[in-house]
Amino acid sequence: VAILLTRHDICRATNKCDTLGLAELGTLCDSKRSCAIIEDNGLSAAFTIAHELGHIFNIPHDDERKCAEFMPLNKANYHIMAPTLEYNTNPWSWSACSSAMLARFLEARRAQTQCILDKPVERRYYERMFENPAPGEIYSVSQQCKFVFGAAAELCPYMPSCRRLWCAVSYGYQMGCRTQHMPWADGTECARQMWCYMGQCVGMSPTQRLPVDGSWGEWRSWGDCSRTCGGGIQKSYRDCDSPRPEHGGKYCTGQRVRYRTCAIHECPWDMPGIREQQCAEFDGKILEFMAFLQSAPDGSQNFLELLKMNDVYFIVVSLILRRFTKLRDKVIDGTPCDRNVDDICIDGGCHKSGCDHRLGSDMRRDVCGICGGDGRTCREVKGVFNERGTFGYNEVLRIPAGAANIDITQILCIN
Template sequence: MNMPHDDDYKCQSFSQTSHKGNVTGKSNEHYVMSRMLDHNTYPWAWSKCSRHYLTEFLDAGHGSCLEDKPLVENLITDNNIKDNPNKQPGEIFNEHKQCQLVFGHDSKLCSYMPVCRRLWCTTGDADVEGCRTQHMPWADGTPCGDSKWCLKGACVLKDLETLRIVDGGWGGWGDYGECSRPCGGGVRRSLRECDNPAPSNGGRYCTGPRVRYESCNTHECDNESKDYRSEQCAQYNYDNFNIQGLPKDVQWVPKYTGISPKDRCKLFCRVMGSSAYYLLKEKVVDGTPCGPDTFDICVNGACLPAGCDRRLHSKKVLDICGVCGGDGSTCHTQSGYYNESSYGYSTVVRIPAGASSIDIRQISPTSRDDNYLALKDPSTNEFLLNGNYVVSMFRKNVHASGTILEYSGSDSSTERINSSRPIVSDLIVEV
């Protein structure tokens, strides 16, 4: 479930909280995900690190493997337990039987050791005297004195009320937190806890969502020419992560093609000028579009539906003019032809920012007429497609000007560049 051991480097940033609730700043007790058991083991609680990673795992929707209800007969193999479902295990198996279950048939309790905290047992070997332990407590319900039994490693008064099954109930929703983005469509979240009351003694945990999200800061950013994923990759510029072969002044750009749909909300970045790419972050920032060809956005590592208004679960779409929620009446068609002949690259047209439903075609009797379409970014004067006399023969997607332009490939009888989404910066078409 994606949880590292408590001493893993991933847990170093988490200050440890003891089962008594005090922040210690160090791991002086071993929790469920401890790499080993010793006298500090407290096996009834998760560390702060484990709670974080387990919650992230489940909130991201990866917990479907837990939804099937296990069959009791597959879990319980001892008839004593089946016949006494309401009894504590220590009431069914005395301390000597517990030793036998752990260390073998001839093992017995070392009676001179402290009760409840740790189960110390004889070796069960006549040739080797002494006691040993696996640093686990006596089973809950084991008698430890007059009207007392063991509970979570402590000898306490036997009070059946403390074992009453309590089903959990949701508390109220908390306030929404900060927006993940200052503009361009961010996300903020609100939490509630299963503490009204908290479940105990095997009671049902609360069902339903623990976190809710809403859109925020959906207004456009001042400069939309650089997409948000590009900004996140650029934060790692000049950091080569000590990867052999990468220069110290490496520049990172988003990797879009060839990424599995389930990984769209991970930050894959490509080395500029190279096909090499790496996973630089497990999750993009909430509110990042899932891709350049969709308005759906990433939330906690999952791709959620959104409209063109950058709002979660919105149904708004672009009209033919590229207007969100429009009726197609705010634009007009601009068309033209180019039939000049000259050697080298010739400029056909400069398409302005905001243009949508772009369709560029190069029609010829044969696919090998030595005339090819090309695209250039006027802000950098660099080619985006078919530049420097190197032509792409096959179909491909061109990521440019905040959108995706589809290219048919030069080997097609009708060479074509088209895009339905509006572009956010000028493009130059050359031939």
């Protein structure tokens, strides 16, 4: 990821220059778009960098509708991904929505995340970063004001410490206090033998905060099955909270989620396919403010041949015009990755599965369509029609009931 720091004001329109950073959503492994522009407004630019990196990792703002699944949409839940910085924002931590969205993005194992599996050339800076003095120990609160508001700025003496950096700035012959709602830097002395830490004035110096490595907690109970038949998926999660990593300690390694198959019995023969069922949920609904495509991204023009990559799926909204639009980020867990395959979608990624609907299974159907069969339970019926047909219907071959894999080929055409 490339990050450009600039002292220029970032303006989204004429006289609208309150933007602190710019980045595109979900462009982590796109070599031409994996970047961010950050306005350098002092030490607090670190929070802006974290915010824009969140967008690159496909994390939305905390007030977006998709976050309602994970938390109430109110300002008390605004964290790093708050849409704007204000007094209630907590910029030191990620919201429940950010955590869930990041996990979804990384666990899908799609092309958008494969690049992070590359082993770094070196990590010397990261390992030594927490050995350095805290930023507030290096830069006084007066210097922090100067970084943001210029050389004449000083600390405003009338406001509480740590939570927000209020600076006295001159306006002609008058002085006034201003803030960008950013905190004092961690490690800034706020009273005798007391220092700022995450917006609070505490009695523990930065050098007393020893690294704590994280460790996994217990696996939680298995969740509900994603399907009622045809092979669904259950999930179980664990958290890196026993203890949580702190002060530069190492995060847990290994899987955060595990899967197992469920409801492996076959569905009734007259039940619509699982992809068709998902499309049917939107029947009769007005799709407003949606982007419509001439065809699905894989070039398909068939309204049931939905996108093979299973992180998204598309639906025709007009059989005459053949328009496609994205309705969900991914299909239901247990949905086949494509037609006539046994592999299934889990969290937007394609996973190996057998015809017995068991995850990781090598079981396949024989030529008779029997799962795990040996090909002895069916017979081949074939025939050749080489007579000059009369006008109307001509019997070529009587196909038995229950026949499958029917192939009709014209061998030679004679005028």
